[in-house]
Amino acid sequence: MPKDGGIGASTVRREDIRFLTGKGRYTHDIDIRGQAYAVFVRSDVANGKINKIDTSKAMASPGVLAVMTGEDFVGMGGNPAGWLIQSRGGETMKEPKRPVLAHGKVRHVGDAYAVVVAETLAQARDGAALIEADITELPAVVNMADAVANPANRVHDEIENNVCFDWGWIEDNRAAVDAAFKSAPHVTTLELVNNRLVPNAMEPRASIGDYDPGTGDYKLITTSQNPHLSRLLIAAFVMGIPENKLTVIAPDVGGGFGSKIYHYGEEAAVLAAAKALNRPVKWVAERSESFLSDAHGRDHVTKIELASDKEGNFLALRTETLANVGAYLSNFSTATPTFLHGTLMSGPYKTPLVYVNVKAVFTNTVPVDAYRGAGRPEATYSIERVVDKLCDELGLDPLEVRRKNLLTPDQFPYQSPVGLMYDTGNYQATLDKMLELADVAGFEKRAAASKARGKMRGIGYSTWIEACGIAPSNLVGVLGARVGLYDAATVRVNATGNISVMVGAHSHGQGHETVFAQIVADQLGIDASSIDIVHGDTSKIPFGMGSYGSRSLAVCGTAMTKAVDKIIAKGKKIAAHMLEAAEGDITFEDGKFSDAGTDKAKTFGEIAFSAYVPHNYPLETLEPGLEETAFYDPANFTYPAGAYACEVEVDADTGEVTIASFTCADDFGNVMNPMIVNGQVHGGVAQGIGQALLESTTYDETGQLLSGSFMDYAMPRADNLPMFTVDHSCNTPCTHNPLGVKGCGEAGAIGSPPAVVNAVIDALHRGGHTNISHIDMPVTPARVWAAMNA
Amino acid sequence: MTKVTMTVNGKSVAAETEGRTLLSAYLREGLGLTGTHIGCDTSQCGACVVHVNGQAVKACSVFAQDVAGADVRTIEGMANADGSLGVIQQAFQTHHGLQCGFCTPGMVMSTAALLKDNPKPTESEVRHYLEGNMCRCTGYHNIVKAVLAASGQDVGAIAAE
Numbered sequence: 001m002p003k004d005g006g007i008g009a010s011t012v013r014r015e016d017i018r019f020l021t022g023k024g025r026y027t028h029d030i031d032i033r034g035q036a037y038a039v040f041v042r043s044d045v046a047n048g049k050i051n052k053i054d055t056s057k058a059m060a061s062p063g064v065l066a067v068m069t070g071e072d073f074v075g076m077g078g079n080p081a082g083w084l085i086q087s088r089g090g091e092t093m094k095e096p097k098r099p100v101l102a103h104g105k106v107r108h109v110g111d112a113y114a115v116v117v118a119e120t121l122a123q124a125r126d127g128a129a130l131i132e133a134d135i136t137e138l139p140a141v142v143n144m145a146d147a148v149a150n151p152a153n154r155v156h157d158e159i160e161n162n163v164c165f166d167w168g169w170i171e172d173n174r175a176a177v178d179a180a181f182k183s184a185p186h187v188t189t190l191e192l193v194n195n196r197l198v199p200n201a202m203e204p205r206a207s208i209g210d211y212d213p214g215t216g217d218y219k220l221i222t223t224s225q226n227p228h229l230s231r232l233l234i235a236a237f238v239m240g241i242p243e244n245k246l247t248v249i250a251p252d253v254g255g256g257f258g259s260k261i262y263h264y265g266e267e268a269a270v271l272a273a274a275k276a277l278n279r280p281v282k283w284v285a286e287r288s289e290s291f292l293s294d295a296h297g298r299d300h301v302t303k304i305e306l307a308s309d310k311e312g313n314f315l316a317l318r319t320e321t322l323a324n325v326g327a328y329l330s331n332f333s334t335a336t337p338t339f340l341h342g343t344l345m346s347g348p349y350k351t352p353l354v355y356v357n358v359k360a361v362f363t364n365t366v367p368v369d370a371y372r373g374a375g376r377p378e379a380t381y382s383i384e385r386v387v388d389k390l391c392d393e394l395g396l397d398p399l400e401v402r403r404k405n406l407l408t409p410d411q412f413p414y415q416s417p418v419g420l421m422y423d424t425g426n427y428q429a430t431l432d433k434m435l436e437l438a439d440v441a442g443f444e445k446r447a448a449a450s451k452a453r454g455k456m457r458g459i460g461y462s463t464w465i466e467a468c469g470i471a472p473s474n475l476v477g478v479l480g481a482r483v484g485l486y487d488a489a490t491v492r493v494n495a496t497g498n499i500s501v502m503v504g505a506h507s508h509g510q511g512h513e514t515v516f517a518q519i520v521a522d523q524l525g526i527d528a529s530s531i532d533i534v535h536g537d538t539s540k541i542p543f544g545m546g547s548y549g550s551r552s553l554a555v556c557g558t559a560m561t562k563a564v565d566k567i568i569a570k571g572k573k574i575a576a577h578m579l580e581a582a583e584g585d586i587t588f589e590d591g592k593f594s595d596a597g598t599d600k601a602k603t604f605g606e607i608a609f610s611a612y613v614p615h616n617y618p619l620e621t622l623e624p625g626l627e628e629t630a631f632y633d634p635a636n637f638t639y640p641a642g643a644y645a646c647e648v649e650v651d652a653d654t655g656e657v658t659i660a661s662f663t664c665a666d667d668f669g670n671v672m673n674p675m676i677v678n679g680q681v682h683g684g685v686a687q688g689i690g691q692a693l694l695e696s697t698t699y700d701e702t703g704q705l706l707s708g709s710f711m712d713y714a715m716p717r718a719d720n721l722p723m724f725t726v727d728h729s730c731n732t733p734c735t736h737n738p739l740g741v742k743g744c745g746e747a748g749a750i751g752s753p754p755a756v757v758n759a760v761i762d763a764l765h766r767g768g769h770t771n772i773s774h775i776d777m778p779v780t781p782a783r784v785w786a787a788m789n790a
Numbered sequence: 791m792t793k794v795t796m797t798v799n800g801k802s803v804a805a806e807t808e809g810r811t812l813l814s815a816y817l818r819e820g821l822g823l824t825g826t827h828i829g830c831d832t833s834q835c836g837a838c839v840v841h842v843n844g845q846a847v848k849a850c851s852v853f854a855q856d857v858a859g860a861d862v863r864t865i866e867g868m869a870n871a872d873g874s875l876g877v878i879q880q881a882f883q884t885h886h887g888l889q890c891g892f893c894t895p896g897m898v899m900s901t902a903a904l905l906k907d908n909p910k911p912t913e914s915e916v917r918h919y920l921e922g923n924m925c926r927c928t929g930y931h932n933i934v935k936a937v938l939a940a941s942g943q944d945v946g947a948i949a950a951e
Contacts, residue, residue, distance in 0.1 A: 012883050019891025020879040020898065022825015022865035029824035122808065202829045202837060202892040202926050254827075254892030255926050287830035509890030509927045679886045679932055686929030710834035710924070718920040718930040723913070723948055748929075 004529055006522030007739075010675035013514040015507070024252045027206035027223050028284045035208065035280035036065055038270055039124040041114040041131045042292060043106035046140035046364035046703020047155065050104055050113060050133065057130040058116055063123030065277055067131070068269065069114045070103030076272075079263055080237045081329035084480040085338055085360075088168035093360070095164075096156040098328040100238065100265040100272070106135060107155055107327035108364050109705055110292025115269050117281055140364045140703035144301055144322040147361050155327055155362040164325055164334065164360035169342035169418060177355035180316035184307030188390040193776045194378045196299035196324065196697035197690075198713060199371050201508075203254020204285040205294060209270030213278060217245050218271050224250040225260045225506050226546020227538050229483070233263040233331065239271065246271075250536040253508035257687070258370040259294045260508065261548050262331045266293075291708040296697060297371020299324035300337065304382045306390050312401040316353035319345060319382060323360045326367035332548075333369040334360065339479050340375030340467070340549075346416045347383045348427045348465040348641055349405040354417045364703045370548065372687055372749040376466045381777075384462045384754030388761065389773055398758070399440075402463050403431060413735075420467055422639045425667060429730040431463060433665035434643035437725050446647070446660075447766065455649040457660065458763025462644045462755035468743035469554030469638035469734075486633035487556035488542035491520070491563040493626035495612035497605035498530040501563075504544010505556035506535050509683075510745065511676045512552060516560060519672060519739070523564045525591035526604055542629055550743025553672065554638050558737045562630035570626060571607045577618045578602055578610060638734045638742035642666035644685075646755040650763040655784030657693055657760055663725040664751070669734040669742035677744045681726045684748020690716040691749075692756035696778050714778070753777060760784065794858045798823065799867030807854045813847070814838045816854035817864060825865035825895045829924070836923030839896040839903075840864045846903035848922075865895035868902070878902055878940045885945070887936030889927035896923050901937050910941050 005011040018024050055067040078097035085093045102113040114131050118124035141147045141155050147162040155162055168174060181187060203223060210219040218241060224230045227248040235243040253260060266283055273281040285293070300321050307316040323337035342356035387405075391398040406427040407414055414422040435441070443459050450457035470476075473484035490502040501520055505512055513533045521528035534540055544556055568588050575593035576583040579600045587596050594601040602610075610617055611626040647660040664681055671677050694714035698706040707713040733740025760779050764772045764787070772787045794811075795804040798821060805820025817823045817840070826849055829837035838849040841863040868876050875883060878901050888894040897920065904911060904919045911919065916937045917930070925933060939945045 013886070015891070016883040016888060017875070019888055019894050020865075020875060020882055021869050022823065022895055024825070024891050026824075026827070026892065028828065029818075122810070200926055202835065202890065202924060203827070204829070252891065254829075255890040257926065284828075287832065287835070511889070675886050679889060679928060682929035682931040683889065683927045684929075687926070709832045710830050711832050715924050715926070716929075717924060718934065719914075719917040721917075721930055723934070724929065724931050 002521035002525065002527045004527050006518055007672050009518060009673065011514055011518055011673055013511045015511065015513045026203055026252045026254055027208060027221050030208060030221055030251065032208060032210055032280040035282045036117050036119060036277060037121040037124045038115050038117050038273060038281050038283040039128040040112040040266060041116065041128050043102065043109055043111040043113060045106065045135060045137045046109050046142065047138040048106045048135040049138060050102065050106060050135050052134040053114060054132040055114065057132065058127040061123065061127040061130050063119040064116060064127040065119065066117045066273060067114060068101065068273060070099055070101040073100040074103055076100055076268065077238050077240060079233065079265065081334050082331045082482055083335040084482065085165045085167055085334045086480065087166045088171050089166065093165035093334060094159045095329060096159065100268045108366055109703055110366060111327065112265060115273065117273050117277060142363055142365065142699050142701060142703050144324055144361045144363060147363050148359065155364055159362060162362045164329065164362060167338050167358045169356040173353060173417060174355045177316050177318055177353045180353045181305065181307050181318060184315050185309045186394060188306045188386055188393055189303065190386045190389050190774060191303045192382065192385060192774060194298045194300040194302065194381055195691060195695065195777045196368065197297040197371055197695050198291055198697055199257045199259035199294055199297060200290065200715060201255030201257055201259055204287055204290045205260065205264065206284040207267045207270045208280055208282045209274035210280040211271065211275040211278065217247065219247045219249065220267055220271055221249045221251060222267055223253050223260050224248065225253065225256040225508060225548055227506065227536055228504060228543050229546050230263050230267065231538050234268055238268050247539045250506055256508045257372040258297065258374060258548060262295055262369060288709060291705060292366060295330045295369035296326065296366050297368065298378060299368050300378045302382050304386045306386045308390060310394060312390060312394055312396045312404065314349055314351040314405050317345060317351050318355050319357065321358045323358050324363055324365065324368050325360045326363060326365045328367050330367040330369035333367060336370045336375045341379050343418045343420050344376050344379035344467060345383065345418050347380065348407055348463050350407055352417060356418065365699055372684060373746040374549065376746065377750045377753060380462065380464045380750050381754045384464065385757060385774065388758045392773065398461055402461065406463060421636060423636055423735040424732045425639060425641050426730060426732050427463060427641055430641060430665040430667050431643040433727055433730050434645050434663055437665060437727055438645035438661065438663035440645065450649050454652060456652055456763040456767035457647065457649050458759045458766055460646050460755045460758025460762055462751050462758065464751040465639055465641040466746060466750050467637040468550035468640055468746065469634050470549030470551045471634065472636060473633050483545065484633065485545055486631050487544040487559050488629065488631045489556060489560035489563045490542050490627065490629040491560065491567050493567060493608045495609060497608045500532050500534055501560060502534045502541040503556050503560060504541055504546065505552035506547045510547065510552060515673045515676060516557065519557060519561065520564055523561060524604060525589065550745040553739065553741045554734065554737055554743050555632060555634055557739055557741065559630045559632035561738050562632055563628045566628035566630060567626060573622055574607050574610055574617065575602050578616060635736040638669065640666065640668050640742040640744065640747050642747060642751055644751045644755040646759040648756065648759040648763055650760060650767065650784060652767060655781040655788060657779055657784060659689060659722050661722060661725065664727065664748065665730060666728045666747055667730050667732055668728050668744045669731055670740040671728055672741065677728060678726050680744045681748045682724050684746060685724055685752045686716050686721055687749045688752025689721060689756055692753040692777050692779060694720065694778050764788065792855060794854050796858060796860050796862055798862045799864060809853065809855060811854045812850050813852045813854050813857055814849035817849060823864050823866050827892055827895055829892065836896040836900060837893050839899040839923065841899060841903065846900055865898055868898055881936040881940035885932050885936040885939055887928065887933045893923060893925045897925065897933055901940060905941050910943060913938065
């Protein structure tokens with residue numbers, strides 16, 4: 001074991017030092033000599049025809065160097081959707097071109113149609129204010145039901161009913177599901193909204209474009225969760241430049257939560273402007289721009305039906321969902337409501353028959369894409385809410401109904417009716433752990449105490465599963481993905497024995513620099529302090545797909561351990577030569593290569609030195625040097641699961657909901673750094689509580705975003721949340737990756753919203769409001785009060 | 791352009807400003823002190839909190855020219871003289887009170903101001919005080935824990951790190 005903590009240690013984070021002393025290097029903090037500043041001009045109408053953009057006054061403004069409009073980018077490609085979805089009728093989804101800057105039409109408030117570049121930021125702002133755009137406002141398509149029902153109003157002229165696709169999953173099961181509903185003793189129906197969210201990573205997006213005319217090399221420094229994926233999109237799809245001529249650097253990134261997976265037009269625009277002006281061009285979003293241009297999350301309207309017998313055994317489940325994709329298809333937007341949502345719709349339950357229908361709808365709103373959890377929170381919320389409604393209707397206990405429907409350990413591996421193969425789990429164990437930690441047995445006493453204080457107390461549960469470790473390339477290829485979803489790592493042992501590990505994953509808060517080093521240290525039996533993790537620069541790292549979908553450890557971490565395995569294998573060959581032993585007799589333990597059965601050994605450092613100073617080395621059969629790369633494509637998704645309990649107090653007079661406690665019992669497989677895992681759960685749960693109680697992305701009927709700032713959009717703040725109780729002791733290690741890990745980044749955001757809403761409904765029922773069967777998120781005081789007084 | 795002089799982290803400094811130059815821009819662009827972060831444009835997020843004459847101030851909410859001559863302290867001035875982490879900074883690391891690090895400078899500066907006025911705050915007082923500092927990563931659990939620990943209180947009983 002390394003002295004400074006290997007796998008399983010709550011090692012404090014090395015990256016904290018720079019963040020705590022103001023030495024982090026975020027894109028906004030980076031200046032390149034001679035840089036100019038870009039400001040984007042954005043549409044203030046939701047739907048409009050661009051008649052003319054007069055840039056002359058802006059060009060004449062002091063300090064302005066260039067003005068570019070959509071016209072300047074017509075020769076470029078579109079920013080593509082990463083997944084091609086087939087409708088249930090067999091036709092391919094509609095994929096309108098998403099240009100770098102709007103051309104011909106603007107399609108949402110915030111749609112950028114021009115960029116002004118000037119010597120200073122202030123001059124760029126002043127110039128932007130002088131752009132005169134003649135835009136004819138058209139009726140806005142905002143509400144999804146209207147978008148489908150009223151084909152005269154169109155987001156894209158060529159798409160007559162505003163539907164991107166109409167997807168059925170799994171179509172072959174549809175008839176059997178419908179038949180099961182016809183004969184079912186009981187059917188519970190629930191219509192619900194999964195509210196649109198704005199990711200709001202605390203660091204706004206920013207990009208710096210640079211171009212070297214001497215070499216023809218482009219460089220983009222940008223706020224990305226996946227620099228190689230961004231490079232591929234920009235080079236191959238949008239700008240048509242050779243990949244080897246573009247370096248993408250994602251330095252310290254201040255949170256992403258999905259919103260920084262995607263390539264955005266601003267990135268291509270600053271690169272094009274940099275080339276045109278022959279000087280670096282920097283753009284930093286204001287928060288208002290983040291609200292108007294970062295991909296939003298969720299936004300489903302769903303009808304879910306659950307068929308059961310009178311004892312609450314689930315027989316079949318069926319959903320119809322309208323999923324808002326906004327004005328353009330963001331890179332993962334078509335995968336999120338389909339393969340990250342429909343495939344989760346049997347949850348952790350035995351439900352034998354499931355059918356999911358999703359219609360993706362264009363609207364004149366900001367594009368919607370994957371946000372922490374991405375499709376899985378939507379699935380989990382629908383399932384867990386309808387389960388509670390079923391319990392209400394049948395007079396059954398929600399814990400007992402969940403328990404009787406949960407898959408049991410003997411059923412793994414389990415082929416779900418919606419296409420996934422769950423490898424392992426123990427859902428009873430996490431449920432029992434949750435009951436213990438949340439002191440569910442003591443709830444009635446607490447409820448009585450609340451009542452004495454004039455509050456209605458309720459408890460709500462959620463038992464959930466997710467599919468993470470995204471994703472097996474051959475499977476997602478069949479499902480329509482246009483990329484592979486492997487990852488890669490290079491382990492470079494330096495001549496002096498210290499190690500640089502270059503990884504395709506990107507850390508924007510997850511602590512990879514600490515945890516990945518712990519893992520390599522553990523494998524090699526050397527101290528983590530001599531290992532550095534390098535990420536975020538396409539000129540340094542191998543081609544990996546970045547961080548999202550709780551994939552960093554399960555996919556990139558596996559690639560890394562496989563690269564270390566290769567290092568050890570080569571080290572054994574070198575050691576065999578040096579020790580004059582048979583390779584098969586060499587063992588490696590605690591940083592030492594030993595000739596088994598003898599006292600002969602070489603340290604890891606001696607082997608590394610020999611690899612680079614190969615004076616006594618088998619050069620005729622073995623290359624010098626000690627550096628290995630591994631790519632890893634996962635054999636399956638991973639399946640984290642858990643059981644959550646939320647207790648709330650509802651004020652009977654105002655309808656205000658207070659979270660009294662929140663308890664999480666998670667199964668993440670093996671845990672590498674418990675401190676960091678707990679932190680991930682805390683953050684995910686906070687975002688889930690934010691969705692459940694606070695966050696509402698509101699458009700008016702003309703497509704104006706009413707919640708466009710932190711003064712209007714209720715972000716969770718310190719005084720909205722309690723301390724959380726989290727546990728991950730009920731582990732069933734993943735069966736198909738060597739670390740046995742499942743991923744933990746999204747769990748909290750997936751499992752928590754239904755627990756909160758279930759708790760509120762329970763509180764209201766206990767308070768006598770038994771007629772309230774559902775309240776849509778966010779469950780604001782106004783909504784609760786209205787429901788109580790309906 | 792007007793040259794504005796002030797004392798930042800104990801040193802007398804100067805930079806050119808326009809009337810509209812905010813203190814946050816003065817620190818970042820004028821002095822290169824990029825630890826003070828800009829997370830919003832409505833003075834809500836608190837990533838830019840610094841101390842001006844001992845008071846916690848959102849640096850995006852004051853013009854540089856209006857605080858000419860002031861004594862300003864930023865995150866770059868919070869470490870011990872030998873470069874090691876100060877008590878608050880150390881508590882944030884020990885208790886994993888930061889993830890992406892973007893809100894962290896403001897959190898540390900607000901915490902320092904809180905503990906100066908209220909050396910042993912309750913959990914509720916900490917949460918209320920930090921209401922003007924947003925964090926999207928941590929759910930605040932470990933931030934609150936770190937603040938309590940930095941105040942010298944025992945946080946061993948707080949569930950899970």
